[in-house]
Amino acid sequence: MQEKQKTDTSDYIIELRDVTKSFGNVNAVDGISFGVRPGEVVGLIGDNGAGKSTLIKILSGVHPPDSGQIIVRGDEVRHWNAARSRDAGIETVYQDRALAPQQTITRNIFMGREIKNRFGVIKVRTQYEEANRLMRDIGFTSKVFDPDSPVATLSGGERQGVAIARALYFDADLIVLDEPTTALSLVETAKVFGFVQNVRDRGRSIIFIGHNIYHVYDIADRFVVLDRGKVVMTADKAEIESAEVLMKHMQDIAEMAYAEAAEI
Amino acid sequence: MGLGAKPGGKQQRAREDASDLVKWARNNRRAITSTLFLIVMLIGFTLANPDVFTQFKTYRSVMIVLPVSMFLVVPLVFVVTAGEIDLSFPSVVGLASYAFATIVDQGGDPLIGIIAALLVGAALGYLNAILVVRIGLSALVATLGMNFFLRGLINIIVEGFSIAIPEIRGTFIHSLMTDDPIKIVDHLGIPNQMLWALAFTALGVFLYNRHSFGVRVHCVGDNPESAAEMGIDVNRTRTLVFVFTGIGAALAGIFSVMINFVWWPTTGDGLLLPVLAGIFVGGTPAWGGVGTVFGGTIGTSIVAFIETGVIAAGLTGFFTQFFYGLIIILSLIFQRFNGGRMR
Ligand SMILES: Nc1ncnc2c1ncn2[C@@H]1O[C@H](COP(=O)(O)OP(=O)(O)OP(=O)(O)O)[C@@H](O)[C@H]1O
Numbered sequence A: 001m002q003e004k005q006k007t008d009t010s011d012y013i014i015e016l017r018d019v020t021k022s023f024g025n026v027n028a029v030d031g032i033s034f035g036v037r038p039g040e041v042v043g044l045i046g047d048n049g050a051g052k053s054t055l056i057k058i059l060s061g062v063h064p065p066d067s068g069q070i071i072v073r074g075d076e077v078r079h080w081n082a083a084r085s086r087d088a089g090i091e092t093v094y095q096d097r098a099l100a101p102q103q104t105i106t107r108n109i110f111m112g113r114e115i116k117n118r119f120g121v122i123k124v125r126t127q128y129e130e131a132n133r134l135m136r137d138i139g140f141t142s143k144v145f146d147p148d149s150p151v152a153t154l155s156g157g158e159r160q161g162v163a164i165a166r167a168l169y170f171d172a173d174l175i176v177l178d179e180p181t182t183a184l185s186l187v188e189t190a191k192v193f194g195f196v197q198n199v200r201d202r203g204r205s206i207i208f209i210g211h212n213i214y215h216v217y218d219i220a221d222r223f224v225v226l227d228r229g230k231v232v233m234t235a236d237k238a239e240i241e242s243a244e245v246l247m248k249h250m251q252d253i254a255e256m257a258y259a260e261a262a263e264i
Numbered sequence B: 001m002g003l004g005a006k007p008g009g010k011q012q013r014a015r016e017d018a019s020d021l022v023k024w025a026r027n028n029r030r031a032i033t034s035t036l037f038l039i040v041m042l043i044g045f046t047l048a049n050p051d052v053f054t055q056f057k058t059y060r061s062v063m064i065v066l067p068v069s070m071f072l073v074v075p076l077v078f079v080v081t082a083g084e085i086d087l088s089f090p091s092v093v094g095l096a097s098y099a100f101a102t103i104v105d106q107g108g109d110p111l112i113g114i115i116a117a118l119l120v121g122a123a124l125g126y127l128n129a130i131l132v133v134r135i136g137l138s139a140l141v142a143t144l145g146m147n148f149f150l151r152g153l154i155n156i157i158v159e160g161f162s163i164a165i166p167e168i169r170g171t172f173i174h175s176l177m178t179d180d181p182i183k184i185v186d187h188l189g190i191p192n193q194m195l196w197a198l199a200f201t202a203l204g205v206f207l208y209n210r211h212s213f214g215v216r217v218h219c220v221g222d223n224p225e226s227a228a229e230m231g232i233d234v235n236r237t238r239t240l241v242f243v244f245t246g247i248g249a250a251l252a253g254i255f256s257v258m259i260n261f262v263w264w265p266t267t268g269d270g271l272l273l274p275v276l277a278g279i280f281v282g283g284t285p286a287w288g289g290v291g292t293v294f295g296g297t298i299g300t301s302i303v304a305f306i307e308t309g310v311i312a313a314g315l316t317g318f319f320t321q322f323f324y325g326l327i328i329i330l331s332l333i334f335q336r337f338n339g340g341r342m343r
């Protein structure tokens, strides 16, 4: 019995309850409850400015919410921050890639989570070798750069590769991908989908934010649609027959928003 | 191929070694530039006045006071790399060494004086951090304000009086810090303060490149938003660089008083421009995210030798400032060849 009661909450890896966040007079996130279960791929969709990035930044500890609860594996956490979320097994590929361009690829991969001894001395050799292996794993075969090259010398797609590789390296339970395929070629996009498949096969969870509804439909098990800081729809894939149907829902939501705006 | 025509395997290895060297040179190009600049400058001075610049005592006279700047430039490279600036260090030198001089003057143990000075330096560094990191004031303006404020405080406290501490001579601490047991020629040796400053620089180089503190300083100065997103405590990192500078300033002040046997109400004042110039001349750019601690030390050495060189070349003291400016600008132009900010 007790077990059963507990599952409802501790079933989630992480859960947000009624969180809000505003910037000045913009209510970027306006009372959202949202959670991710082990092994599922959640597609988070919504128009520009709907609050998707803000929501996942609350989840990953970058923005403290103005109000609401954050529950990690059944326990409410206080003073949630980015370092703690990473310690809790959440890795995020941010929309801005979160790279330091003048630093080496190695430094970027281990930014904030260096391999070091207990005096804080970095194991430079180990980091270099790990970065080298990781780069080869994700298909960086270029002779032009190596783990010691500054990220500024990489192309947009390659930088994205570094950001994704970093998220994969730490073997997180939940990987958040905020528009990971923007500015990528078809081949590179397919590669990202390969990563997602791989992560899912290993029983990890993913939050996937994307503007291409077809992509999101293909990849996700569950859809969460945001509009102006609120969740306006959640649906399992079983409830939605095709990407076109999902697209139709999105259009309805946009029209509703448009009509509301016209009223005011 | 010319010289390297050897059996395949070895040739391959040779090429790899060469590329390692090229890589090393590329990664350290800013420090290499300033080092070459220092060497060329010294050669120039030697040609202008061989008598002076072939004598060890010329170098020794520079090595007596140069350490004071080295204790400052090392932490300041961290500050600039973190994307901040600290212009309050001359007065922190003054106030921290005032604590030291006062305690020794009152008959206290010099060791207690040193600890007190370090605490004052760290506390003032922390105060800077509160203004810049917590309250969010511009580092440039806030620390400039602190420089005036603290110097004003010194003047109010001492009303123009100096503190002489000749009694420090002969104490164990004083010999440990400023004697010169390593003799090079006749009775002239490398002063101990130079060895301490070199050790401090080595520690700085290590922290800067190999310790997670230094690496986080780089990331924060390069892109603070990214650093925060990856879980680096940006405010803590920024606070630590200011505290580190406060500690460096205290060490500079302690050595300055030990070397001169006197604390003046102006102690530290003359360091502002030469030390600042040393950072940039050494190859640390003003934009943050990259820099070189070793280069900073070279930069301060370049600045320190300018005055000696100008006088030795037979020019009057009137030329000193002119050459200061000329050499600083020239070296910055050379650093420019190392490229602008990469994005
Ligand atoms: N740091 C910030 N400061 C001020 N306003 C912000 C900040 N971050 C987000 N906002 C605002 O909050 C709202 C939601 O932004 P958010 O980035 O979460 O949207 P999004 O759904 O990710 O959009 P997109 O699809 O364009 O990435 C927008 O109106 C945005 O301007």
Ligand SMILES: [Mg+2]
Pocket: A052, A053, A054, A095, A178
């Ligand atoms: Mg976004």
